Amino acid sequence: MARLNEEGQWIVLMGLLVAVALFFLALIVNQSALVGQTTSEAVLEFPKNDIRDLRSAIFDYIDAECNEEVEQDIIAISLERKNAVVSFSVGGPQDVQGHKMHPVSIHYNNGVTAYNETTHY
Amino acid sequence: MIANDRAVSEAIGFILILGLVLTGIGLVTLYGYPVLVKEQSSTDVKNMERAMIVIQNDMKSLCFKNVPYKESTLQVSGGTLEVIPGGEEGAKSEFVISNSEGEVNSEFHPGALVYRSDRSTEVIALENGAVITRQEGSAGSAMLAEPRWFYDGPTKTFVIYIMNVTADERMAKSGMATVRMKRLATSPIPPIENPGTVKVMYNSPSDDHSVAWKNYLTSPMVGMRKASSPLDTYEISDVDKLVIKEYTIEILSI
Structure with a gap:
């Protein structure tokens, strides 16, 4: 038996090492699944379209001479349909680079995402 | 190989090896097997935690995204999934929402x-939109996934979501389960202007998730604090507008 060529034993040893490494990798993969799920959910839940819709509604409201009842309607509809608390204020026209523009500040919060914007329209 | 090998016997060698093998088997049976079983059950529980978060996401879609119907198939292994319908009699825990002036006083039994x-x-x-874990028979609980109550600072608006679970009967299942859910129409509760101090009381006689709810309601996201009395009551002051949104989800089958 002793005369058998034993130089290939390192291959078996490497096999063992790879198996141990795979075991620890499997542990890590097992842990990470939950993290990945919640993170991707947060990315998917960003209310991009809701914020865009709100902005366009506010700009229409400015075009329509800032009716107080429309403001209340926008706030109520956002709360009822989009579950978002919104508030916005429109200032008097200012001269911005030769154009008459209204300073607008928008606040949006749906419990996950809070969004604040100050712009001119 | 000059050494004297007169004491080398095949029988003794065999007994030694057999002894080692038996010791090995004994150790594995004594210590290894319980560890394996424990590992298996903790894997089952982990999978179920994930499945519960999936159902919670489905419920969020039903409530917040105007989706009328959802179903998801999941593997319930190593345990039983049970539906406890809400309402006055069936449900154990209740939320009582009131304010300092006493004009708001609503009780909810979410199931x-x-x-x-x-x-x-x-x-x-999965209770009122939150996934909560606890150990049977011991105090304490923890929230794995939170509901979406919030206080909006700039507008001083406090938003409370109530997610009721109803079913025609109590249901239970293990193995493959398809949870089919439908949103029922609920009459909207109009926002309450200037409620002053809003109080939320969580009451649960047997299934005790009070620690989880305490930690959630007093977290910075919701920003309530513990009221001096009665027990398990939390309050938030300086609220200009209180919004209570109630949803009812019917579990058609599991």
Whole structure:
């Protein structure tokens, strides 16, 4: 038996090492699944379209001479349909680079995402 | 190989090896097997935690995204999934929302989806939009996934979501389960202007998730603080507008 060529034993040893490494990798993969799920959910839940819709509604409201009842309607509809608390204020026209523009500040919060914007329209 | 090998016997060698093998088998049976079983049950519980978060996401879609119907198939292994319908009699826990002036006084019995593990004491519940874990028979609980209550600072608006679970009967299942859910129409509760101090009381006689709810309601996201009395009551002051949104989800089958 002793005369058998034993130089290939390192291959078996490497096999063992790879198996141990795979075991620890499997542990890590097992842990990470939950993290990945919640993170991707947060990315998917960003209310991009809701914020865009709100902005366009506010700009229409400015075009329509800032009716107080429309403001209340926008706030109520956002709360009822989009579950978002919104508030916005429109200032008097200012001269911005030769154009008459209204300073607008928008606040949006749906419990996950809070969004604040100050712009001119 | 000059050494004297007169004491070398095949029988002794065999007995030594056999002894080692038997010791090895004994050790594995004594210590290894329980560890394996424990590992298996903790894997089952972990999978179920994930499945509960999936159901919670489905419920969020039903409530917040105007989706009328959802179903998802999941593997309930190592335990039983049970539906406890809400309402006055069936549900155990209740939320009482009131304010300092006393004009708001609403009670909600949201019901729950509960998973109980067979091999361990772990219990996972989906109650009022939150996934909560606890150990059967011992105090304490923790929230795995939170609901979406919030206080909006700039507008001083406090938003409370109530997610009721209803079913025609109590249901339970283990193995492959398809949870089919439908949103029922609920009459909207109009926002309450200037409620002053809003109080939320969580009351649960047997299924005790009070620690989880305490930690959630007093977290910075919701920003309530513990009221001096009665027990398990939390309050938030300086609220200009209180919004209570109530949803009812019917579990058609599991």
